Amino acid sequence: MIRFIFDSFGSSHQDIFVKIDAGIATNEPYIADFYFVPDFLEFESAIQDEIEWKKACFRKFLEYLIDQISLNLDKTYLIFDLSDQYIGAIKIEKFTRNKTVCYKTSAVYSDKYYGWNMNYKIQQSEFMDSDWRQNxxxxxxITKDNLxxxxKWSIENLSIKTLL
Structure with a gap:
């Protein structure tokens, strides 16, 4: 499973945690910035509460990732780290095992793009020629179902209310 955990009390820097649990190999979570996510999505909302606004934006971001997976391409880049110096993504490459759709998954980054000039409208085909490097x-x-x-677990987790 790949989970996206959001620290809604964060400062918009180092507040997205990407946890990859697939197979025997385990790793530390990848840490990314939320800062450019609202611009990336062109997100607008009338929500007044800052934390709830961030959660709504992050929910939209996770729904965007689901939409990218639903394109059902042979190779997809799930952008999750929008830095001012590079972008980071989870590269998923589709294959079939025993009639089950699976993905080879790896964490990659490219300094051809930057968080501040990215937009959700960029097509996956534009990423194919990028100079991606593996982290x-x-x-x-991972199976498509587990991905x-x-x-979806990450979306459900956003609805948890925190009592102060």
Whole structure:
């Protein structure tokens, strides 16, 4: 499963945690910034409460990731780290095992794009020619069902109310 955990009390820097649990290999979560996500999505909302506004925006971001997976492409880049110096993504490459759709999954980054000039309207085909580099040599295999299950879990987790 791949889960996206959002620290809604964060400062918009280092407040997205991406946890990849697939197979035996485990790793520390990837940490990313929320800062450019609202611009990336062109997100607008009338929600007044700052924390609830951030949660609504992050929910929209997770729904965007589900939409990207639903394109059912052979290779997809799930953008999650919109830095001012690079972008980070989870690269998923589709294959079939025993009639089950699976993905080879790896964490990658490219300095061809930057968080401040990214937009959800950019087509996946534009990413194919990017100079992507792998963050580590680890490649995970995950079923499409488990990939979607992790993102849906992440959406459900956003609805948890925090009592102060």
């Amino acid at each position: 580590s040599t680890i490649i995970w295999e 979607l299950k992790g993102i």
